[in-house]
Every structure is written in structure tokens, then in C-alpha cells.
Amino acid sequence: MKALLSHAESVLTVSLDGCLDHTAGSSCQQLIDEIAPIRVSRVVLDLSRVPRIDSVGLGMLHLVRDTVTGIGARMTLRGAPPTVLRLLELTGSDQVFDLE
Structure with a gap:
């Protein structure tokens, strides 16, 4: 998984490219490390280029969310x-995350 960060005003957009699964663990940790020091009011994860996600990837989304809320965004x-x-709906995560 690759991540491209772009920052405009108080919004950080993170465009993800690739599967969000067990193989993306180190990429996810690197993403968390990059996001943590940035002060914005909103972080948008663009998932349009994520063809597949598994339970590990879902856990990663929750970790990123915890980091984002920890910085007050x-x-x-x-x-x-x-x-x-579909996975977000099956797990009830569609009720946890803001979706666009």
C-alpha cells in the first residue's frame, strides 16, 4: 500500500493506493508516524484506489482514526x-467512521 499526503488549509488528504490488508502493516505504521505531528482539523482518507480490505486492514483504519482523534481532528x-x-457495513464500522 502506498500513501500520498496532501495538505490544504486545515485538511490533510491521504490517498491510499493498494490493498489494505495484512501486508500493509509497516506502511500503516509509517502513515501513523507521518500523520501524528501534523495539526489539522480534518483528515480525509481517500480509499478510491483500495481494491480490497481485510480484518487487519480494518484494524489499521481504527488505529489511524485513534491517532487522528488524538490530535484533535x-x-x-x-x-x-x-x-x-461492504466490509465496513458488515462490521458496523460504517457507524464509526464518517463516510463520503
Whole structure:
């Protein structure tokens, strides 16, 4: 998984590219390390290029959310494909995350 960060005003957009699964663990930790020092009011995770997510990837989204809320920001998931939305719905995570 690759992550591209772009910062405009008080919004940090993180565009993810690749599967969000057990193979993305080190990439996720690196992303958390990059996000933690940035002070914004909102973080948007663009999932439009994430074809697949598993339970480990879902856990990573929760870790990123914990980091984001820890810096006083809110997190939004944007552009999730149907397969990703389905997992979010099945696990009740669609009630936890703001979705666009």
C-alpha cells in the first residue's frame, strides 16, 4: 500500500493506493508516524484506489482514526469502493467512521 499526503488549509488528504490488508502493516505504521505531528482539523482518507480490505486492514483504519482523534481532528473515509463499503457495513464500522 502506498500513501500520498496532501495538505490544504486545515485538511490533510491521504490517498491510499493498494490493498489494505495484512501486508500493509509497516506502511500503516509509517502513515501513523507521518500523520501524528501534523495539526489539522480534518483528515480525509481517500480509499478510491483500495481494491480490497481485510480484518487487519480494518484494524489499521481504527488505529489511524485513534491517532487522528488524538490530535484533535476528525477523520473521514472518502470514495470507498463497494467491496470496502461492504466490509465496513458488515462490521458496523460504517457507524464509526464518517463516510463520503
